[in-house]
Amino acid sequence: MSDAIFSAREVTIRFGGLVALDRVDIDVAAGEILAVIGPNGAGKSTLFNVITGIYAPSGGRVRFDGEDITGWQTHDIVMRGISRTFQASRLFSDLSVLDNVVIGLHTRTTTNVFEALCLPSRSRRELTWAAATATEILKRVGGDLYDRRYRRASELAQADRRRLEIARALAAKPKLLLLDEPTAGMDDRDTDALIEDIRRIKADRPEFAIIVVEHDMRLVASLPSRVVVLDYGRKIADAPFDVVRRDPRVQEAYLGQTEP
Amino acid sequence: MEQVVQQVINWLALSSIYALLAIGFSLLFGVLNVIQFSHGDVGLTAPFIAMAVLAAASALFPGAGLAIAILVSVFAVGVLGILLDRLMIRRFRTAPPMMALVATVALGIVLRELIRILYPDGSNPHPFPVLIEGNAAVVGGVNVSWLVVAMMIATVLMVAALSAFLHHTALGTRIRAVSQDLEMARMLAINPNRIFQVTFFIASATGAVAGVFYASYVGLMRFDLGIIAGLLGFSAAVIGGLGNMTGAIVGSLVLAALDTLVQAVFPDGTAYRLVVAFLMVLAVLVFRPAGLLGKSVPQKV
Structure with missing residues (x-):
C-alpha cells in the first residue's frame, strides 16, 4: 500500500x-x-x-x-x-479534568524550561491558550466533561473517564x-x-x-x-x-x- | 513568658529548616519514586561552596559578597543535583528500592568525605556568618533576630512559589503528571528526563537554602552535618506523609515542636532530642505508616 x-x-x-x-x-x-x-x-x-x-x-x-x-x-x-x-x-486522577487535557496539548506548546523561567509572560500566554483550547475540546467531546472540567478526574463516571482519555489523546x-x-x-x-x-x-x-x-x-x-x-x-x-x-x-x- | 516566646521562635526557625529539606525529599520521591538519602548531604554542601567563593564574590561585588556567594552556592547545588541524577540516581528509578537506598546512602558518604578532603581543614568545624545581623523586634522581652525572621519569610515564600509553580504552570502540571504515571506521561510526549532535571534542580536548590540557613542558625558548618540534617528532613517528610507537600510542612512543624519541647522541658534535654524525634518517627511508622496526611504510600516504598 x-x-x-x-x-x-x-x-x-x-x-x-x-x-x-x-x-x-x-x-x-x-x-x-x-x-x-x-x-x-x-x-x-x-x-x-x-x-x-x-x-x-x-x-x-x-x-x-x-x-x-x-x-x-x-x-x-x-x-x-x-x-x-x-x-x-x-x-491523572489527582489532576483536574481540564488539566488532563492541557497536558495532552504539551506537544503543541513550545516553551521549554528555561524560557518558562526567563519569559514568564510567554509561558503564561501559552497556558491561557492551552486552557482555552482544552475547554473547547471538552465541549466538543460531550458527556459531562465540560460541566465537570474543574473536578478531579477521579470523580468521573466510567464512560466519561474513557471519553476524557480519548479527548486527552486527541489534544495532541x-x-x-x-x-x-x-x-x-x-x-x-x-x-x-x-x-x-x-x-x-x-x-x-x-x-x-x-x-x-x-x-x-x-x-x-x-x-x-x-x-x-x-x-x-x-x-x-x-x-x-x-x-x-x-x-x-x-x-x-x-x-x-x-x-x- | 520569655521562655515560652523564646521556644516558639526556636520552633519556627527549626521548622523552616526541616520544611525546606522535607519538601525536597517529598518532591524527589513523588517524581522519581526513589528516596534520595543523600539529599541532606547535597543541601549541606551549599555553605561550603558559599564560603569557598566568598572571597572572590566580595572582591567582585563589594558589600554584597555574602549574598552573591550564597546565590552562587544555591545555584551550584541545584546543578549538582542535576548531575547526580544524570550520573547515578536516575538509573535506580526502576531498580528494587533496596538498591536505590544503598546507592543513595553511599552517595551521601562520598559527598561528605569529598567535602572533608577538598575543603581546607575539612575535618574540623568552620564558623559560618550570620546572614543578617541584628534584631528585627522585641517580643515579650525576647529579641527576635533578623535571621529567624528572614528564614521564616523565605520558607513561606518558597513553599508558596513552589506550590504555585506545581499547580499553575504547564511545567508544574507535567511534573505532577510524571509523579502520578510516568508511562502515561511519556505517551503524552513528555520527556521524563527533562522533568527529572527540573525536579532535581528545584529540590537540591531548596535543600541548599536549608543548608545555608542551618549553618547560619547554628553558626558553623561541618562536613558531616548533612547526615543529621538529612535524617531530620526525611523524618519530617515521613511523619507528614512522603510525597505530599502539605504533609512535609506539617511533619516539619510537628518534628520541630517535639525537638524544641524536649530541649526546653527536660533537664539536659538537648542530649535526648534525637532520641525523642526518632521515637516519634517510629511511632508514626507503626501506627500511621502513610504519615499524618498521607493516603497510600506503603505500596510505593
Missing part, C-alpha cells in the same frame, strides 16, 4: 524464548480505521507497545508518516503524531490514534455512545487514522474498514470484517470461541 501513513514490516518481538509477535506486517492508510482482534495473549497490546516505542522490536521496521521510527523514544514518537489510550484507565492532534479496548467495562448503551463519539471525531477530521484493539464485536462490525486478526503473535487474516468473519482459521482461533 503506497499511501500508508503507518506500516509495520516483519515486526518481531521475543521475550526470552516466547515470541510475542512473529513477523507481523500491518499497513494503515490515512483516514482508515483498522481493528486488531485476537484471543487473549495474541500480541495485540504488544503491538501497541512496539508502535509507541515502549518496546523496541527484536526485528523488523516500523515506518510512520514517511519516517522510520523503529527504536525511537516514546516521547519522540508521540511528538511525531501517534497518540494512544490504554486498556485500563490511565488518567495525532495523525494516528491507537485505542486499546476502548469499550472494556462498558455496557451496551455506553458502547453505542462511544461508537457515535468515534464517528463524530472522524467526521471532524477525515484524514486521521485509527487502530483499535477491541473485543466488542459490535464495534468491530460497525466501525473499521479493515480487520487484522492476530493469533499467537502471527497475523492470520487481514481483510474487511465480512470476509474475516467467514475465514475458517479465524473462526477456529477466535470467533468460534466467543460467538458460537
Whole structure:
C-alpha cells in the first residue's frame, strides 16, 4: 500500500524464548480505521507497545508518516503524531479534568524550561491558550466533561473517564490514534455512545487514522474498514470484517470461541 | 513568658529548616519514586561552596559578597543535583528500592568525605556568618533576630512559589503528571528526563537554602552535618506523609515542636532530642505508616 501513513514490516518481538509477535506486517492508510482482534495473549497490546516505542522490536521496521521510527523514544514518537489510550484507565486522577487535557496539548506548546523561567509572560500566554483550547475540546467531546472540567478526574463516571482519555489523546492532534479496548467495562448503551463519539471525531477530521484493539464485536462490525486478526503473535487474516468473519482459521482461533 | 516566646521562635526557625529539606525529599520521591538519602548531604554542601567563593564574590561585588556567594552556592547545588541524577540516581528509578537506598546512602558518604578532603581543614568545624545581623523586634522581652525572621519569610515564600509553580504552570502540571504515571506521561510526549532535571534542580536548590540557613542558625558548618540534617528532613517528610507537600510542612512543624519541647522541658534535654524525634518517627511508622496526611504510600516504598 503506497499511501500508508503507518506500516509495520516483519515486526518481531521475543521475550526470552516466547515470541510475542512473529513477523507481523500491518499497513494503515490515512483516514482508515483498522481493528486488531485476537484471543487473549495474541500480541495485540504488544503491538501497541512496539508502535509507541515502549518496546523496541527484536526485528523488523516500523515506518510512520514517511519516517522510520523503529527504536525511537516514546516521547519522540508521540511528538511525531501517534497518540494512544490504554486498556485500563490511565488518567491523572489527582489532576483536574481540564488539566488532563492541557497536558495532552504539551506537544503543541513550545516553551521549554528555561524560557518558562526567563519569559514568564510567554509561558503564561501559552497556558491561557492551552486552557482555552482544552475547554473547547471538552465541549466538543460531550458527556459531562465540560460541566465537570474543574473536578478531579477521579470523580468521573466510567464512560466519561474513557471519553476524557480519548479527548486527552486527541489534544495532541495525532495523525494516528491507537485505542486499546476502548469499550472494556462498558455496557451496551455506553458502547453505542462511544461508537457515535468515534464517528463524530472522524467526521471532524477525515484524514486521521485509527487502530483499535477491541473485543466488542459490535464495534468491530460497525466501525473499521479493515480487520487484522492476530493469533499467537502471527497475523492470520487481514481483510474487511465480512470476509474475516467467514475465514475458517479465524473462526477456529477466535470467533468460534466467543460467538458460537 | 520569655521562655515560652523564646521556644516558639526556636520552633519556627527549626521548622523552616526541616520544611525546606522535607519538601525536597517529598518532591524527589513523588517524581522519581526513589528516596534520595543523600539529599541532606547535597543541601549541606551549599555553605561550603558559599564560603569557598566568598572571597572572590566580595572582591567582585563589594558589600554584597555574602549574598552573591550564597546565590552562587544555591545555584551550584541545584546543578549538582542535576548531575547526580544524570550520573547515578536516575538509573535506580526502576531498580528494587533496596538498591536505590544503598546507592543513595553511599552517595551521601562520598559527598561528605569529598567535602572533608577538598575543603581546607575539612575535618574540623568552620564558623559560618550570620546572614543578617541584628534584631528585627522585641517580643515579650525576647529579641527576635533578623535571621529567624528572614528564614521564616523565605520558607513561606518558597513553599508558596513552589506550590504555585506545581499547580499553575504547564511545567508544574507535567511534573505532577510524571509523579502520578510516568508511562502515561511519556505517551503524552513528555520527556521524563527533562522533568527529572527540573525536579532535581528545584529540590537540591531548596535543600541548599536549608543548608545555608542551618549553618547560619547554628553558626558553623561541618562536613558531616548533612547526615543529621538529612535524617531530620526525611523524618519530617515521613511523619507528614512522603510525597505530599502539605504533609512535609506539617511533619516539619510537628518534628520541630517535639525537638524544641524536649530541649526546653527536660533537664539536659538537648542530649535526648534525637532520641525523642526518632521515637516519634517510629511511632508514626507503626501506627500511621502513610504519615499524618498521607493516603497510600506503603505500596510505593
